[in-house]
Amino acid sequence: MSFDRIRLDRPTAGLQRMAARFGGHAFDPHRHETYGIGLTLSGVQQFHYRGSLHASHARQVLVLHPDELHDGHAGEGGTFAYRMLYLDPATVSQALDTRPPFVAEVVTNDWAMADIVDEAFLDFPEPLEPLAADATVGRMAELLARRSDGTRRKPVGALALRAIARARDFLVAEAHRTVRSDELERVSGLDRFMLARHFRLAFGTSPHRFQVGCRLRHAQAMIADGATLSETATTTGFADQSHLTRHFAARFGVTPGRWAMLSRGQQASPTGRRSRPGTGR
Structure with a gap:
């Protein structure tokens, strides 16, 4: 049995880092x-x-976009190790003063990107200082823009950006409960449909998926710190443990139980994963 392991830090200034190694199956299909x-x-x-099987070899860089379904596993029957930077699309948009870029090339030999990832992990898992996180996001955003498909992307207007920022902050503050559309309309000053359009343009996802993501990141941290699944479900606003498990597996590609073993450095039992023939990460 392979020794699978994940280490994940807490988000800082729109950036989160993860280091992992896996043998065989790693993650079921999921989205970020x-x-x-x-x-x-x-x-x-x-x-x-995006409809194809991709392979990344040592020192190659892969780029996954917000809300895109993907999975993961080791190629050629072996093991693999990797590092990930998770970048908030709103922070990327702010760094570029335009809508988040789209990079068509999924796997690349971009040494500049690889260097940025390496530098971000110099003191990992020690917390990344806010100024260092800002610099990392800014530099990576510039490289994403350079590698983008070249489509001119109209920036979200300043007034709309402030409105959806208020909505986002409200969703973060109220992540423990269900937020209604009329509440976001009052907070943002936009009708629900205009808000949804601008929110997706700026943040790469819907208000609902954004709030569920906030809950799940909190749940992820609680489980890694040793909280029970029932306690985690109650604290993070899910109806029950099964409700948490469904959303957690869809968001991270692993069940909460498997995440607990991976994040605590325990050997993951094959029964702790939802593997399916022909699928991975």
Whole structure:
């Protein structure tokens, strides 16, 4: 049995870091509301993404976009290790003063991107200082823009950006409960449909998925710190443990129980994963 392991820090200034190693199956299909910039350290990292199977070898960089379904597993029957930077699309948009860029090339030999990932992990898992996080996001955002498809992306207007920022802050503050559309309308001053359009343009996801993501990141941290699943579900606003498990697996590609073993450095039992033939990360 392979020794699978994940280490994840807390988000800082729109950036979160993860280091992991896996043998065989790693993650079932899932989505993030962030960009995922990965650097493969060893082995072959395979994943289904945007209708194709991709492979990233040692020192190659992979780029995953917000809200895009993907999975993950080791290629060629071996093991692989990698590092990930998760970038908040709103912070990327702010750094570029335009809508978040789209990079068509999924796996690349971009040494500049690889260097940024390496530098961000120099003191990992020690917390990244806010100024260092800002610099990392800014530099990576510039490289994403340079590698983008070249489509001119109209920035979200200043008034709309302030309005959806108020909505986002409200969703973060009220992540423990269900927020209604009329509440966001009052907070933002926009009708629910205009808010949804601007929110997706700026943040790469819907208000609902954003709030669920906030809950799940809190749940992820609680489980890694040793909280029970029932306690975690209650604290983070899910109806019960099964409700948490469904959303957690869809968001992270692993069940809460498997996440607990991975994040605490325990060997993961094959029964702790929802593996399916022909799927991975």
